[in-house]
Amino acid sequence: MAGAASISFPKSLLAAAALVTSVGAASADRKPTDPAPPPPEVPIALLVDLSSGQTLYAREPDRRFMPASITKVMTAFTAFEMIAAGKVSPDQLIQVNDEIWQDWHGVGSTMFLEYRQRVSIDALLHGVTTVSANDGAAALGAGIAGSLDKWVEQMNATARSIGMRDSHFGTPNGWMDEGKTFVTARDLATLAEAMITRHPDLYERYFGHQRLKFNGFEQRNHDPISGVIEGADGLKTGFTNQAGYGFLGSAERDGRRLVMVVAGAPTGRIQRATSRAFIEWGFQAFRGHPLFAKDAIVGEASVQGGSSRSVNLMAVRPIGYDLPAGQTGDVRLTIRYEGPLRAPIAKGEQVAELEIAVEGLRPSRVPLVAADAVDEANLAERLVNGLAGLF
CATH class of the missing domain: 3.40.710.10 (DD-peptidase/beta-lactamase superfamily)
Incomplete structure (x- = not known):
């Protein structure tokens, strides 16, 4: 993808880092060994960490159902x-x-x-x-x-x-x-x-x-x-x-925001028990590793035709990644955007994504927004930008 930029971080920041695979519908049993895995009584289940974009568990996530x-x-x-x-x-x-x-x-x-x-x-x-x-x-x-x-x-x-x-x-x-x-x-x-x-x-x-x-x-x-x-x-x-019993739920702890879906439970009791066990399992079976605070500058993107030749990219929420408890590995972070971006760009507009990946595992992405507005360049700015581009 045009405009992709890799970012390196100190080893101290990424020590003992790894990612968990985004689990697909056909591999719902591929999950970390844990004394209390998600209960199996519901046909549809999904657990996502918004801070990393990672799917921690999935069973039939693309199956249609009545909500x-x-x-x-x-x-x-x-x-x-x-x-x-x-x-x-x-x-x-x-x-x-x-x-x-x-x-x-x-x-x-x-x-x-x-x-x-x-x-x-x-x-x-x-x-x-x-x-x-x-x-x-x-x-x-x-x-x-x-x-x-x-x-x-x-x-x-x-x-x-x-x-x-x-x-x-x-x-x-x-x-x-x-x-x-x-x-x-x-x-x-x-x-x-x-x-x-x-x-x-x-x-x-x-x-x-x-x-x-x-x-x-x-x-x-x-x-x-x-x-x-x-x-x-x-x-x-x-x-x-x-439809049976379903629930869309969310909880936040220590900077980690989990979103869960359970659907098709045959009774309200099973829905309640499953929902509570599922979200608790997500917090206990995985360990969150912070990368960027909310509003932190993650990197920059090139801009074409703007009053500035680049724009800072900002995290709209805390960004981190999850690891199954006790596991380690190496993380690679890459900024992805279709670039160069074209002005005008509004402050807070989503213009890029941060890809969080580890070798052999499916990467996840979280949104990045423009930290500042970039107006269209006037004549003088276009001349300056053109000269700068030559060098």
Whole structure:
């Protein structure tokens, strides 16, 4: 790939370093020896470390399944994107229209919205993320987009924009729709990564809460790990008779952010036990090795046609790598980008990736962003850059 640049680091920094293979669906039993491996009761399971991009465990990660209420994470993320873009505000009021109330009042999980109630986007998001409110998700989508059809179109457009290549949404809340709504574990991990990376403040505000009081009702969150597993803070459970029990979850400890997916569990008990054991196994069976702090400068990339001939590349979150407990090896780091980059470049724009690799093992990648904006070069800057290029 054009613009690839290798980086060397002191041996003291990378002492006793190695990587674990990204495990594919056909090799789910290729995992480190550990006294408590992930329980086998679910047909779909995926565990990813966001700090390294490594897949720590995978079973059928690209198999399509119905996500049920996990769909609401996509609804929340779509709203987060619109809040961040300034298109809507959390304190903006939405009126529950007649159709939404008639279709969703008392249907499944609910936040007990009242007939024609005016309610803030903030309250609706809390209802969606904390008590899985079907009525809240529908009211939120219709209120922002004008109709549920338009909202679902926006959900799918947003999913495509972040690289969810094998998923489709037919509802804002995951209610049964004859299979129109489907996802894969890999796509859900992509969604969780985008949400946590792009909108950390909104993620912290709306996910991981144990209870919700609204309209005189107090309900608890059914998230099986938040408040139980150290560092756990979300995301969302899902259940229908067709889909079984599933969970998209995340936890952070000592700079390591793990995202997990389990799906197709036959009972809620198995889903809860599997989720807790799975995420705990990820922290215990692997050791994290830090490389760069959040906002650290990792390297630079060449720029063409800009006011500067290069731009610094910055880590958007802590970057490290995982090793199976007790194993060692050598790490190679390479910056990858299609280059030279063309100006203009916005500050914070993702323009490159850091590849973390070890000989014989599948490399992983994490995003790097421009540390500063680079404007298009004016005439004088183009002349200077042209002369500099000659030398």
